Amino acid sequence: MKHSNEELVEAAYCYYPRGVSREDSRYKRTEEYGRLVDARRRAGAEHGRWQGMLDRIHDKFPERSLIDRSIHLPTGNYDACYAGHLSIGASAPGEYGHVIGFMVSLLVSCYVVYSLRTVDDLEEIERNKVLNATPSRHVSVFVHDTHYVLPAWMGKLVRLVKPNLVEPPLPLEARRQDLSFDLSPDEQPCATWIAQEIERTWGYERMPPLVGKLIIPDVATDSRLLGEATLYDCLFSDSW
Numbered sequence: 001m002k003h004s005n006e007e008l009v010e011a012a013y014c015y016y017p018r019g020v021s022r023e024d025s026r027y028k029r030t031e032e033y034g035r036l037v038d039a040r041r042r043a044g045a046e047h048g049r050w051q052g053m054l055d056r057i058h059d060k061f062p063e064r065s066l067i068d069r070s071i072h073l074p075t076g077n078y079d080a081c082y083a084g085h086l087s088i089g090a091s092a093p094g095e096y097g098h099v100i101g102f103m104v105s106l107l108v109s110c111y112v113v114y115s116l117r118t119v120d121d122l123e124e125i126e127r128n129k130v131l132n133a134t135p136s137r138h139v140s141v142f143v144h145d146t147h148y149v150l151p152a153w154m155g156k157l158v159r160l161v162k163p164n165l166v167e168p169p170l171p172l173e174a175r176r177q178d179l180s181f182d183l184s185p186d187e188q189p190c191a192t193w194i195a196q197e198i199e200r201t202w203g204y205e206r207m208p209p210l211v212g213k214l215i216i217p218d219v220a221t222d223s224r225l226l227g228e229a230t231l232y233d234c235l236f237s238d239s240w
Helices: 005-013 031-045 048-060 122-133 152-161 188-202 231-235
Strands: 066-068 081-087 095-105 110-120 138-143 146-151 175-180
Touching (some): 048 066, 048 188, 095 188, 110 188
Antiparallel strands (some): 066 081, 081 095, 095 110, 110 175, 138 146
16 A cells, blocks of 8 residues: 555554543634544545546446435534445345445545445344343333333233333334445456456455554544454444
8 A cells, every 4th residue: 555554653643632532522613623624524525536436436326326425524523434335136035235335535545435324133133032022020010111021921911001101012023234345246247347457446445344443542533442443444444
């Protein structure tokens, strides 16, 4: 890569205060956070190059749904990248969504391309089946804003009279999102074209997962605590 790991970490330190948690009242008053907000707002105001690239992606894949996930940037509230999703379409049993995601960093000259699938979470479904099948000694009853924990036999009586007050059983449907940087053969044509278009438009380089997943232990982001944030979180987004 053109950037060394040390340079990328130093870039993150320019926009995220060291040793300050996101819950700390000082966080939003730091110079680093101010720079990040300014970068977001500037990118939101100067989005012509990004919009032009989205138009070319749409022209190349007119049959696929294209979503701009950067319309919030003028608010200055979150993310450190331009981001988009190109729909591939669910094609396998138990799959409900499939997109190629792409992000262009606002803070360093790097981008990422990945796949995101929404699928049945079979482990969670089985767990809920077991929990629903196991008799409970107590039930939860909600009356307005008050939560009561009652013996199971009382819960049965309440359910007969006011079933809407009793906590429902756990759902037997559950889904998860699988994110991958290892693109499959059916994903590669779209992903490769988008990557090449990003490089033509910005001249940026692709950040590999081995680098992007590097943890920066002394910074926090909106969704990551101290000790959790990666370069991907800091230089692109912490809500993939």
